[in-house]
Amino acid sequence: MKLNLNGNINKIYVQSLCMMFYHGVKFPENGESCDNLELTVTVNESKSAVHCTALLRQDERFVEKSASCNFMENESVDRTYKIAIGQAIYSAGAEMTGRDSGYGILTGIRPSKVVAEILSHNDVTDTMNILTKRYLMSIEKARLCIEVAKNETEILRSTDDSKCSVYISIPFCPSRCNYCSFISYAGKKLFSLIPDYLEKLCVDIKNTFDNIKKLGLTVSCIYIGGGTPTILSEEQLDRLLSTIYSSTDVNALDEYTLEGGRPDTITEKKLETAKKYGITRISVNPQTLNDDVLERIGRRHTVAEFLDAYKKVSESGIPIVNTDLIAGLDYDNYDSFKATVDKIIELSPANITVHSFCVKNAAQIRSDDKDIYGKNTDFARKSIDYSICALLYNGYTPYYMYRQKNTVGNSENVGYAKKAFLGLYNVYMMSDAHTVFGIGAGATTKLVKHVNGNSCIERIFSPKYPYEYLKENRDFYDKAKNFFDRSLL
Ligand SMILES: C[S@@+](CC[C@H](N)C(=O)[O-])C[C@H]1O[C@@H](n2cnc3c(N)ncnc32)[C@H](O)[C@@H]1O
Ligand code: SF4
Incomplete structure (x- = not known):
């Protein structure tokens, strides 16, 4: 152009x-x-x-x-x-x-951040007017953003520079889904790295929590993500969670998430272990409840397996269950996505996260189909609109939101929760609210401090691939100490 x-x-x-x-x-x-x-x-x-x-x-x-x-x-x-x-x-x-995406002239990743800023100077009626008349947003998206902004603001009040969170990366999956671009490895050869990876991770976990204590920070959230952390065997999961348990007081945490993700990796024993070591939030993700679509996107699990895993998770005693959905997936359709949302609402998890299908450069699906936007835009948008109405009507509140480039329908990703169960980590992370220490391959440590109302941020990147991670020894303590000391000047 x-x-x-x-x-x-x-x-x-x-x-x-x-x-x-x-x-x-x-x-x-x-x-x-x-x-x-x-x-x-x-x-x-x-x-x-x-x-x-x-x-x-x-x-x-x-x-x-x-x-x-x-x-x-x-x-x-x-x-x-x-x-x-x-x-x-x-x-x-x-x-x-x-x-027309409904977002008018808002092009950024975090529309709710702009809305929160407007809300801080205006009441809700004036904010609605500004968003619809000046920013050209639709009434529905303006209302959604206002709700998210109010919840995010409330969550952000609960943290400050004395707190931090910890992200632990398990970058392995049972198979590669064809829409995914996350750093994650599948296949026998790569799985053979897991035992050594876990041992190194456990050493780094101990060191990180020691360093956090020395820095005088309090840990608010731990998030074990991936990949698919529940790909670890029952013994390996025990080793990981018991190491964390002995490194920090998990009972003092505000939130402790284990991203189960793939239903085909969840067993009763793993859930027992998770509960025993203090996990408070777990994800089990269908993406869609359509067997044909699941097969075509390379998920390699069925709807029946999801329902079985969901039952086990909901009976495990872990208080917060999250399910991830993707609207607009190739091969899916509006009726099937609507039925997915209805069924998930019937299951009644505390958290439901609805993603808009995003066409990623590093994903296999991109090279498979050039006309993906043209084909699926209308159904993707209708699906997202349905999820908003159905979830709000059924008592879920939107508390977290971001937009990505190249989504089919230019729509958003939104985390919904029953009011008492708003997720914290995602909001802290997205808002640069406090420091997050990343442990493992592909994880990023983000040092954050606030000086005169401005955020100062410094990032430390871990090696991207597990075999590189195994070769390196890094200690962030001096860098972090220096960063926080400078904030006192
Ligand atoms: C880090 S992934 C890990 C979750 C877990 N491994 C699983 O697949 O269930 C987190 C979520 O991002 C979403 N996601 C991944 N790739 C996506 C894409 N291309 N478009 C939209 N959402 C995507 C999925 O909903 C997924 O559950
Ligand atoms: S969507 Fe989840 S299971 Fe699938 S490849 Fe990505 S991280 Fe792995």
């Missing part, structure tokens, strides 16, 4: 608006148009407002839209510029393509 930008305009922002309408569009630096798309944006300022015009050409068709936005109290001049530019481009793109 060729861009002609006249005035004070952020090119990256314009590009992200265009990508909402034209997936995968490129913006050649030499300005040449390679796909018959051209956008000319002109912006200027008067005493009270920013004025913008966007002229969009697609082949021989032209659409021109203008917007004027008044400067507002509690809104920076930069933000007013972004809104005027966004309104003009969004209106032109929506008319040209007939596409």
Whole structure:
């Protein structure tokens, strides 16, 4: 796409608006148009407002839209510029393509963060007005974001720089799902690394909790994720959880999650072990309750296996059960996804996370099908809309949200919970609320401190692959100590 930008305009922002309408569009630096798309944006300022015009050409068709936005109290001049530019481009793109995600000009990963900021200066009615009239959001998405923003704000009040969380990575899975791009390994050769991986992980776990004590931090959440942590054998899971148990006071935690994930890895003995060592939250994920789709996406488990695993998990005494769903999966359809949501609501887990199917570069499905967006957009959007209505109607509250590039339908991922069971770790992590120590291959340690209301963040990356992780010995203590000491200056 060729861009002609006249005035004070952020090119990256314009590009992200265009990508909402034209997936995968490129913006050649030499300005040449390679796909018959051209956008000319002109912006200027008067005493009270920013004025913008966007002229969009697609082949021989032209659409021109203008917007004027008044400067507002509690809104920076930069933000007013972004809104005027966004309104003009969004209106032109929506008319040209007939596409509208409901998010209006919000292109970022965390729409609820912007909404929380608006809510901090305005009541709910004014916030609704701002979101629908200035940000061009639909009423439904504005309402969803307001609910998430209120819950996130409440959760974030419960932490500060004296607290931290710990993420432990088990990057192995029984098989590779064809939509997934997470760092995770399947196959006999790679599974042979697990015993050595676990031993090194246990050493690092002990050291990390020792270091956390020395740094004077309190552990709020532990999240054992992947991959599929319950791929560990019953003995291996015992070894992992008993090591954590002897390294920190798990009874003092606010949340302790084990991502079971794949139903085909869950046994009664593993659940007993998880309960014994203090796990308070566990995931068992169907993604969809459609056997044909499960087979086609390479999940290698059936609906019956999920229902059996869910029954075991819900009878295990672990208080919070989460189930992950994906709306818009290739080969799925609206009726099947609707039936999935209805069945999950009937099972009544404390947490339900609804993801929008995201086409990832590193996933196998991408190379399988070039027309994935065109085919599935309508059903993906309808599925997400249904999940919002059904979950709210059945007493679930949305508490956590993020959007990703390249989702079918440009929709969101939302964590829902019964009110007493709002998940903490995901919100802390997404909001950079406090330090998270990452242990294991592919895990990231994120040091966080707040100085004069601003977050300072430093990341330390673990080696990406298990065999690299096995070769390296890293100790983050000096780096972390230095980071926190600097905050006192
Ligand atoms: C880190 S994965 C691990 C979960 C676990 N291994 C499992 O598969 O059940 C967390 C969740 O991300 C979601 N996910 C993964 N790839 C996705 C994609 N391409 N689009 C949308 N959601 C995706 C799935 O719902 C998945 O349960
Ligand atoms: S979706 Fe889960 S089980 Fe499937 S490959 Fe990704 S991490 Fe592994």
